[in-house]
Amino acid sequence: MDEAAGDLKQALPIVCDNVQIHVEVHQKSNSTAKKEDIRMSVLKLLNRHNIVFGDYKWTEFDDGFLNSNVQSVSVVDTELKLKERQPIDLSKSSLSLHIFHLNEEGPSSENLEEENEDIVAANHWVLPAGPPGTGKTSLCKALAQKLTIRLSHRYRYGQLIEINSHSLFSKWFSESGKLVTKMFQKIQELIDDKDALVFVLIDEVESLTAARSAFQAGTEPSDAIRVVNAVLTQIDQIKRYPNVVILTTSNITEKIDMAFVDRADIKQYIGPPSAAAIFRIYLSCLEELMKCQIIYPRQQLLTLRELEMIGFIENNVSRLSLVLKEISRRSEGLSGRVLRKLPFLAHALYIQSPSVTMTTFLQALSLVVDKQFEERKKLANCI
Incomplete structure (x- = not known):
């Protein structure tokens, strides 16, 4: 991933700056650190890793204070700021930091x-x-x-x-x-x-x-x-x-x-997830499976934005990401509820071992997507 990012910087030297960027900082529930101290440490983190390619989340840090007090640091909503997909220089952007605790008691x-x-x-x-x-x-x-x-x-x-x-x-x-x-x-x-x-x-x-x-x-x-x-x-x-x-x-x-x-100020139709949204859903599911070592060894995948930028670089990361993108395209029409179940079904139906490589898992995911549409077609014919 680092080598690919380095190649990208050489291929795309123009970096977008002077934009307002929102950064959401999830403070750990057991942390009693002052928000100002967290703010200063996060700003130092962003100064060290100042080039991002769209939305990005840190969950591991090269700083002991952040590791002890922060669950994640997320650069969010960059697609709302930029019409063209460009690298963003955080050191030259206007940063709005939002530091928060999550309430874990449930409803x-x-x-x-x-x-x-x-x-x-x-x-x-x-x-x-x-x-x-x-x-x-x-x-x-x-x-x-x-x-x-x-x-x-x-x-x-x-x-x-x-x-x-x-x-x-x-x-x-x-x-x-x-x-x-x-x-x-x-x-x-x-x-x-x-x-x-x-x-x-x-x-x-x-x-x-x-x-x-x-x-x-x-x-x-x-x-x-x-x-x-x-x-x-x-x-x-x-x-x-x-x-x-x-x-x-x-x-x-x-x-x-x-x-x-008549009482509604905003009315919004919500259709089935787009291919891009499906890609993000699958990506989050795969991340969870890698954390549990069901998919092993850990294999970093590119986001769609990164894939569009460095898709021409021939390596295993981009190949696997392109496979996931194609599976996402073929999954259009399925609801978010169904999409979340498919990785589980892929493992249950097509994988016989406790852990599996990313390549094998994506093959199983592709099969279960085909099976889902076949079952829907049979059900429609029975009605």
Whole structure:
């Protein structure tokens, strides 16, 4: 990898500088080091390794203080800054460092008591709180995570409340409106803390909005429409606060009530992962398998950006990276949830040994991708 990077510097002498670069520093949970001390050590690290080729993450350091106190240092979102793929000189860039701890306690449940029974109405995270995944819900959680880190100079911490839409329809229909009010009263208490950035996530919002349509058609009890109207009223009340972001997801866009759509400032369709996104998903899975020594010996792969820059260099690293790129292209159309399972299936179905080389594993991954599409085709023919 170092030899390839050296060849690249000679082939591409023009280095991009004078851009704003965000650097996210994950401080270890057991670290009590001052942020300013971590900041100074990270700046020294970036000064020593000042040329990057797009997004990059350090998890091992040539500095004892960083090894003891920092989990990772990540240069992020460079693709938003540069239209052309160029090396970046960090020493000549404007650096914004975001130092954060992750909350490792996991979510707590927001329970509403009704008729001697607890109803789980929402899950509650203190942010930042761990790595995001890939679906619509995970994207919303990742957005909350990112904003909490980026706005840490303004808000001391973040709160994420994931509302369980189905639980709002209590079996005691006449009480459902009261349950909504109780839940939003708890959310209001969080909003009143001006040091907190509060995210309210309503997952699968179509389960609420469909009730309005069903009521108009005469197939839904009147209490169901009261629940939906209560949610809309509560949303209107809390959205005026500057420290609140409301997020919703839906799998059935045609079922979303226009009363919800009209309240949205940004509407974004999320399709299946692109080939580039699939490549990154596979790359992260392979990294985990190498850490566990399931893939051994450890073999560094290039990112897509590095591959485009030095793909002409003939070596084993670029060859394996090109193989992964081709597998990613053939995987288009699969969901993120399925893609995460494929490396596990590749090992389970096609590998008979505890550890395997990267070359052999990629062959197995290619086979399991083909198998996935064959099974989908057979299933479609049976319907």
